[in-house]
Amino acid sequence: MNTAESSPFAFPKLDGSNYTSWKEDMKVVLMDRGCWSFIIGEDKLCPEQATAKEKFEYDWRKQRCYTTIYQGIERKFLPLIRHTADGKEAWNILKSNFEPTSKARLKVLIDEFFELKFNPEETIGIFCKRVDENKTQVKEAGFEIPELLIALQLIRRLPAEYDHLVQTLYRLKDEEFNHREVEKQLVNEAGRIQLKQKDLNLDYTENAYTARSFRQQETRKKSFERSGAVLDPSRNPGQYRKISYPKGMGPFCDFCSRKGHTASKYYKKRNKEKKQAFASETSFCGANQAFGVSKDWDQFLIDIAATSHFCYERDWFKKFKELTTTKALLADKKSTCEVKGIGDIDFVVKDIKGNVKITLKDVFYTPN
Numbered sequence: 447m448n449t450a451e452s453s454p455f456a457f458p459k460l461d462g463s464n465y466t467s468w469k470e471d472m473k474v475v476l477m478d479r480g481c482w483s484f485i486i487g488e489d490k491l492c493p494e495q496a497t498a499k500e501k502f503e504y505d506w507r508k509q510r511c512y513t514t515i516y517q518g519i520e521r522k523f524l525p526l527i528r529h530t531a532d533g534k535e536a537w538n539i540l541k542s543n544f545e546p547t548s549k550a551r552l553k554v555l556i557d558e559f560f561e562l563k564f565n566p567e568e569t570i571g572i573f574c575k576r577v578d579e580n581k582t583q584v585k586e587a588g589f590e591i592p593e594l595l596i597a598l599q600l601i602r603r604l605p606a607e608y609d610h611l612v613q614t615l616y617r618l619k620d621e622e623f624n625h626r627e628v629e630k631q632l633v634n635e636a637g638r639i640q641l642k643q644k645d646l647n648l649d650y651t652e653n654a655y656t657a658r659s660f661r662q663q664e665t666r667k668k669s670f671e672r673s674g675a676v677l678d679p680s681r682n683p684g685q686y687r688k689i690s691y692p693k694g695m696g697p698f699c700d701f702c703s704r705k706g707h708t709a710s711k712y713y714k715k716r717n718k719e720k721k722q723a724f725a726s727e728t729s730f731c732g733a734n735q736a737f738g739v740s741k742d743w744d745q746f747l748i749d750i751a752a753t754s755h756f757c758y759e760r761d762w763f764k765k766f767k768e769l770t771t772t773k774a775l776l777a778d779k780k781s782t783c784e785v786k787g788i789g790d791i792d793f794v795v796k797d798i799k800g801n802v803k804i805t806l807k808d809v810f811y812t813p814n
Contacts, residue, residue: 453518460519465544466583472518476533481511485537512536545586552587559584559591563603570636574600574629596625600632610754611635614788614808617769755809756783763789763811774810787811 453459457471476482483489484507492504511533516524519540526543527536559580564573577600581591601612615628697708754774757763766789773782791806 455518460523460540460544462520462523462544465540468518469541469545472515475518476511476514479510479514480507481514481533484508484511484533487534508533515540552584552589555580555584555587556589556591560599562599564605566605570632574632577625593624597623597628600625600628604632607639608632608635610808617772617785617788619768619770755806756785756812757791757809758811758813760787760811760813762791763787763809764792764805765790766811774812783812784814785810785812 455471455475457468458464460468460472473482473485476485489507492501496504509531512531515533515536516527519527523540527539530536530539559577562573562577562580564570577596581596584591601608601615604612611631615623615631618627697706699705699707756774760766766787768787769785771784771786774785788808788810791809793804793806794801795804796802
């Protein structure tokens with residue numbers, strides 16, 4: 447039974463099929479041992495006037511460069527480098543034998559690059575790093591992917607929560623649309639989404655607790671009403687008493703003018719109140735939708751459900767970035783307006799606790 451040779455390092459030995467990953471791992475080991483400078487040719491020859499100790503250390507590092515590589519490949523490949531004792535020469539021999547440079551290999555690498563997509567179980571930073579590594583592999587195979595395609599690949603298969611940022615990135619000027627800028631924006635957006643999700647989880651927990659407390663209070667209240675108890679806020683729960691009616695008399699309904707029940711328990715009145723409440727709420731929602739735009743130039747309508755916010759005042763923006771002039775679709779799905787920039791705006795709004803400062807992000811600048 448054939449078994450893989452054990453490696454003295456934390457990664458497998460070179461077996462002919464893992465050269466790409468082995469090369470990166472071996473590079474780190476050589477850097478850790480102070481030998482990588484011999485591979486890239488940055489280590490100068492030891493000067494003649496060097497001390498005996500300095501010459502010994504130089505020779506020891508140079509020999510260690512070769513022995514480290516020697517220990518990192520499987521025994522069947524040792525004849526490839528056994529005739530030399532120079533680490534750089536051994537490295538180049540392995541590179542010429544195992545590095546994929548054929549057109550068939552290049553096709554596979556390019557296909558792998560464009561098939562990359564974000565995995566929900568990883569961070570956006572890890573995803574960007576995977577794209578960068580695949581880009582490097584394609585370059586080493588003899589082809590350099592254009593900067594535009596790298597940037598587009600980063601935003602091509604992202605989850606729906608990144609849609610707003612993607613639309614903003616599409617409006618960047620050509621010189622600003624590069625994979626470094628896109629990666630920075632994605633990392634910032636990922637942090638914002640993570641913080642928002644955390645806040646939503648906290649709100650959900652608080653709302654669940656509040657709802658449970660409210661249901662418990664309602665249950666207690668209904669149990670007292672069913673038992674005929676009088677709810678008096680000035681009394682303790684233990685002091686509630688039942689209502690006793692004189693013989694021949696009972697509760698009277700003001701809604702239908704009949705005996706035997708009260709208006710609060712009459713089902714027709716309750717149904718009527720529900721219909722009135724629904725009609726009132728419907729009319730309020732309709733008014734909200736019909737008047738979803740402020741026509742007062744001194745007012746700014748903040749709608750948390752809006753896809754985008756717009757502002758015509760350039761001086762209001764705290765952070766501002768010019769965009770290639772484009773057109774944005776307004777809420778009525780018919781009208782458009784020219785967008786010339788994007789930025790953040792600070793507000794002070796009045797809350798129950800007083801004035802609260804908020805920041806509205808990614809507001810479109812529409813001077814017209």
